[in-house]
Amino acid sequence: QVQLVESGGGLVQPGGSLRLSCGASGRTVDRMAMGWFRQAPGKERERVATISWSGGITSYADSVKGRFTISKDNTKNTVDLQMDTLKPEDTAVYYCAAGLLYGNYDYWGQGTQVTVSS
Numbered sequence: 478q479v480q481l482v483e484s485g486g487g488l489v490q491p492g493g494s495l496r497l498s499c500g501a502s503g504r505t506v507d508r509m510a511m512g513w514f515r516q517a518p519g520k521e522r523e524r525v526a527t528i529s530w531s532g533g534i535t536s537y538a539d540s541v542k543g544r545f546t547i548s549k550d551n552t553k554n555t556v557d558l559q560m561d562t563l564k565p566e567d568t569a570v571y572y573c574a575a576g577l578l579y580g581n582y583d584y585w586g587q588g589t590q591v592t593v594s595s
Contacts, residue, residue: 479504479584481573486589489563493593497558499573499586506530507551510579513558515569515591525571526558529579540566563593 485497497513512527526547527536535547546559556573571591574582 481586483589501554511556517569
C-alpha cells in the first residue's frame with residue numbers, strides 16, 4: 478500500500494504562484510507513474526499533469542500548459558507541482574495520485590485546497 482499526503486495549498490491572488498508537494502510512504506514510488514488532478518465545486522475531477530516513473534515523460538492539461546510544472550524526486554519519494562500565473566479558474570481541491578502504469582492510478586491522496594482570489 479502507498480499513502481500519499483499533499484501539502485502546499487492555500488489562498489493566493491491571481492497571477493501568483495504556489496508549489497504543491499506530495500509525499501509517499503508505505504512503499505517506494507520510484508517505479509510508479511504519478512500525477513496531479515483537481516476537482517472544482519460542481520465539476521468532475523480532471524487531470525492536471527502526469528509524469529512517468531523516471532520523470533522522462535510529462536503531460537499537461539491544455540488549461541495549465543506553460544504555467545504548471547510537474548517534477549518527481551525518486552530519492553525523496555515525492556512529486557511536486559509548481560503552479561505559476563494562477564487564475565481564479567484554477568481554484569479546486571488538488572489530488573496527488575500514483576500507479577504502476579502510466580495513466581492508471583491506484584493510490585490517491587486526500588487532497589489540498591487551492592483558492593485563487595483577490
